[in-house]
Each structure stands twice: as C-alpha cells, then as structure tokens.
Amino acid sequence: MFNSTVGIRPPLVTAIIPLYNKVRTLARAIKSVERAGRDVPIEAVIVNDGSTDGSDRIAEALADRHKWISYVSQGNQGSANARNRACKLAKSQILAFLNADDEWQPNHARNLIDGFNIDPSISLVVNSWRRYTDGKRRLVRHFDVAPGIVSNHFLSMAWGDSYAAPSATAFRKRHFRGTGGFVETLVDGQDSALWAEAALCGRIWYTGRAGAVWHQDTSQIPMDYARRNRQSKYENWLEARIEMLAGTRPMGVALNGTILRHQMIENLICDCEVNGSMAAVMGIEWLRDARAETLEKWGRTDLAEAIRKTIPGSKPLTRLSHRG
Known part of the structure; x- marks a missing residue:
C-alpha cells in the first residue's frame, strides 16, 4: 500500500463529506480521499446528519483509525447544513466537496490546487467527472464550457449542462465565507445556488482534468x-x-x-x-x-x-x- 501524505503536514485540501445513510459506500469514498493524498496533504471532515443505517458507526471507526479524519454527528438537518458545519471545521483554504457515495480520482486534489494557484480571484475550481447510473457507466458528457475561466456559467445552467458536479468541485475558503455558504432554506438546488454565487463573487475555473466519479442511484433521487x-x-x-x-x-x-x-x-x-x-x-x-x-x-x-x-x-x- 502506498504511503499517503494525509495527516502528515498541514492540509492543503479538506474533503467536505456530509453523511446520511451511506453505510455501503462511505469506506470507498474515504479510500478515494486517501489515494488523492499521495502527494497532497489532505484532511477529511465527516458530518453525520442523523444516519439510521449504521453509517455513523463506520464513520466513527474511520476517524478513530485515521488522525486526518474529523468526525461530528448531529440530528438530521439536511445536507446543506452538514456541509456548512464541515466547512467551519476545515483547517485548509480549499474546501473540496465529496458525497459519501462518490469517489475522487487519484489526481483530483492536485488538479484543484493547480487551478486555484492560477489566480487569487478564482473562487471555484471544477474538475471533470464521469458518472455511473445504477452501477452502469455513462459516457462522459461534453459541456458548453472549455478548460479555463468559465464565462458562460448561467447560460450553461440554463441549457441543462451541469458541468459542476458537487464531488468534482472545490471552493476557496475566503470566497465561501463571503457567500454565506450553502443556502439551507432551499429544498433543492443548494449546490447550484452556491456555484452561482461563485460566479458573482469571483471567477470559476474549469480544469477539464479528471476529478471524480459520480455514482447516481436513481432510486434515491428525491x-x-x-x-x-x-x-x-x-x-x-x-x-x-x-x-x-x-x-x-x-x-x-x-x-x-x-x-x-x-x-x-x-x-x-x-x-x-x-x-x-x-x-x-x-x-x-x-x-x-x-x-x-x-x-x-x-x-x-x-x-x-x-x-x-x-x-x-x-x-x-x-x-x-x-x-x-
């Protein structure tokens, strides 16, 4: 097994992981964070949002085993609240989101850092992603954005091109604080609202590089x-x-x-x-x-x-x- 850099030096990237009933996939998500930490100091913050399937016990055991994982638990208040709480606990300046049923690609963290280093006005960095729907791989979509500064974010959203998958996306902490974080009063579209704020308060950089694997379970789409x-x-x-x-x-x-x-x-x-x-x-x-x-x-x-x-x-x- 490779020697990960996670937990060795002050983290450059924080994996923000809201957790609700992902007992079968949480360990896989954490393993992917560890892989991404081969050459980048990383930490993970898991906020259990009232899980009832035993996910909380797995998260607690992972935090006991790995010092680079922080774990807190709360009653069910929604993923936006859980993400906001995790972001407050983050020690790094890069807040990288990861759903507990998704995975990071090995170079995800490095690609995020490279994106933020281009210019301090960049508020959001987005890597590419591939999707598995109900376990079946889907073709990578071609979006109406090209690698570089995204100048047509709202048009891309209007045309249905969700180029910014949450688990492939990261916010600069100072910009995140300036937006107020995820809007907890929205019943859906909390991530879309936050990406929109990123376009208003700074600039969005799309790397076009490998970032995340999105595992979509259609039985869970609310x-x-x-x-x-x-x-x-x-x-x-x-x-x-x-x-x-x-x-x-x-x-x-x-x-x-x-x-x-x-x-x-x-x-x-x-x-x-x-x-x-x-x-x-x-x-x-x-x-x-x-x-x-x-x-x-x-x-x-x-x-x-x-x-x-x-x-x-x-x-x-x-x-x-x-x-x-």
Whole structure:
C-alpha cells in the first residue's frame, strides 16, 4: 500500500463529506480521499446528519483509525447544513466537496490546487467527472464550457449542462465565507445556488482534468418530493438574486469581466419552463402556476401559456426556450 501524505503536514485540501445513510459506500469514498493524498496533504471532515443505517458507526471507526479524519454527528438537518458545519471545521483554504457515495480520482486534489494557484480571484475550481447510473457507466458528457475561466456559467445552467458536479468541485475558503455558504432554506438546488454565487463573487475555473466519479442511484433521487415541497427552490433564489443585484447596480454592467444579466435571466426562464412543465405533468397546480407567473413577469407569456395547457399525465413540453 502506498504511503499517503494525509495527516502528515498541514492540509492543503479538506474533503467536505456530509453523511446520511451511506453505510455501503462511505469506506470507498474515504479510500478515494486517501489515494488523492499521495502527494497532497489532505484532511477529511465527516458530518453525520442523523444516519439510521449504521453509517455513523463506520464513520466513527474511520476517524478513530485515521488522525486526518474529523468526525461530528448531529440530528438530521439536511445536507446543506452538514456541509456548512464541515466547512467551519476545515483547517485548509480549499474546501473540496465529496458525497459519501462518490469517489475522487487519484489526481483530483492536485488538479484543484493547480487551478486555484492560477489566480487569487478564482473562487471555484471544477474538475471533470464521469458518472455511473445504477452501477452502469455513462459516457462522459461534453459541456458548453472549455478548460479555463468559465464565462458562460448561467447560460450553461440554463441549457441543462451541469458541468459542476458537487464531488468534482472545490471552493476557496475566503470566497465561501463571503457567500454565506450553502443556502439551507432551499429544498433543492443548494449546490447550484452556491456555484452561482461563485460566479458573482469571483471567477470559476474549469480544469477539464479528471476529478471524480459520480455514482447516481436513481432510486434515491428525491425530485418528486422536491417539486411537491413548497419550500423555496433554485428558481426562487435566482429570481431574488437578480432583483437584489438590480437594486445595487445597473444590471448588464460587466461583473467580473462577464455581462451576467441576460445569462441569469435566461437561466431563470429555462428552469421555470422545465420545472413548470414537469409540475403540470405531475398535476402540481400551485407550482405550475407559480412558474407560469414568473415566466409572464419576465416577458415569456408564450411559455406560460404552453405550461398551463399541459395536461397532467402527458409528456413534458419540448423545451421552447432552448437554444436554437
């Protein structure tokens, strides 16, 4: 077995690991952090968020065995809360997120460090990732971003290109603190909101290099719950953020070298169309109407009318707002 550098020197990278009922995959995730620590000093902070399947016992045993692992436990307060708590405990200046059922590639930490070293204004570094869905490998997708500074973050989000998978992403600590961290009041899209803040407070660097393996378990995807829950969602956050920025400076002015107004609004319109259409198909009338009203507010009455005409149980709309 190789000699890892984790725990030997002050850490340069902290693995931020929220834990909820991942008894079968936690050890694999920790092993991948150890592999990534071959030549980079790393620590891991695990926050157990009320697991009931024995994950907490495995995490505690791993922390007892490895001094570079810190472990705390709390009642179930959600992954955003668990991540925020872990980030407060981190000793390094690079906060690298890792879901307890995903893995890091061996060079992930080194690639993150190289990205942050390019310029101190870089708030977020994103490595590439590959996905396994229900144990089957999927092809690596080609995104609308190229290696380097990401100038079209909101357009990429609008077009459905989630190039920034949480387990392949890291925040600079001072920028993370400036954003206030993950928004704990959102029922979904906490990571999307934080990546958006990274685009507003600094710059995002996409390395294009190997970073993480995303293990997607479709039986655990809570989208039905997220859509039916009346708690705020990413679209609500995004609209509020657009309006907040409009109140502080003229929108359309270059922010961090990028004109963001049209990008943010297109992101909002596309997300409202997609989620409004899905809500209509699922018969969630309050969400359908809420998203239709937002589309009308931002000048897309055509999309609002199409959503309202969608029949429950039918297929979702073909995206009318998508790029041509």
